[in-house]
């Protein structure tokens with residue numbers, strides 16, 4: 001049996017192809033994809049290639065769907081709505097043992113790509129650890145946001161949030177907007193969202209941030225922000241994000257920059273201002289569960305991030321829209 005799937009041939013070249021429907025082996029689950037959201041990581045791969053996304057190859061890593069087939073021993077049943085992420089830690093390596101599952105030696109080697117397709121085969125260890133039932137009250141589109149939100153939950157787990165603190169989120173892409181929503185959920189009142197894209201800034205305003213250009217973001221109370229969250233993956237922004245934080249404050253360098261790039265910082269500032277720099281990567285199983293609770297709990301409305309549905313044959317057009325800064329996250333409904 002064959003299915004339609006989007007294949008990223010090389011940067012800038014996305015084609016719809018007929019491929020074999022995968023068969024689930026022992027412990028594996030075949031998911032009929034209902035929603036697959038686009039992601040900044042996918043856009044990076046589309047624009048310039050990505051070390052974690054082989055080409056040519058099946059594309060897409062965010063998803064939700066319905067169980068279509070189960071391999072022997074898989075803890076799911078056919079017809080069950082599910083939501084999940086595309087990776088899971090091994091739980092035996094040094095880092096997993098140290099409670100740093102996000103840094104697991106094999107977390108990236110066993111990930112599953114290919115959610116922009118009719119069916120997705122979820123490997124056994126991912127089905128066991130990071131695939132869950134989707135409650136009826138949560139739409140497939142929102143459930144598909146589990147993976148990026150888990151990245152945000154991983155970062156938030158490193159922070160001490162207080163309602164009275166001031167936060168500057170730089171970059172109004174989907175991750176920046178999710179940070180705004182999460183900070184609001186934790187009661188943080190004073191959030192500035194810096195960027196240029198008017199539509200995305202409006203969405204950020206709707207989520208509870210004050211939109212501003214980075215040049216005008218200033219330094220509240222003359223001290224600077226308690227928390228600065230960099231969500232652009234641009235070296236220049238990594239460097240300048242330190243200018244906005246107060247002495248003793250925290251900078252989250254969230255956006256991964258292009259391979260081989262270097263940033264330079266004022267060592268005096270980092271040391272004498274005792275800056276707390278964190279740069280979280282990916283997520284462990286706890287962060288996935290936290291993100292799932294946030295989605296199900298309904299205290300965070302991420303629907304404004306969804307820019308509309310697309311069919312699989314609109315793959316190229318969808319990524320050209322994202323490249324041009326149109327929309328935030330599109331939802332493929334294969």
Ligand SMILES: [Zn+2]
Pocket residue numbers: 038039040041061062147148
């Ligand atoms: Zn993603």
Ligand SMILES: [Zn+2]
Pocket residue numbers: 089090091092093094095096101103104105106
């Ligand atoms: Zn591991």
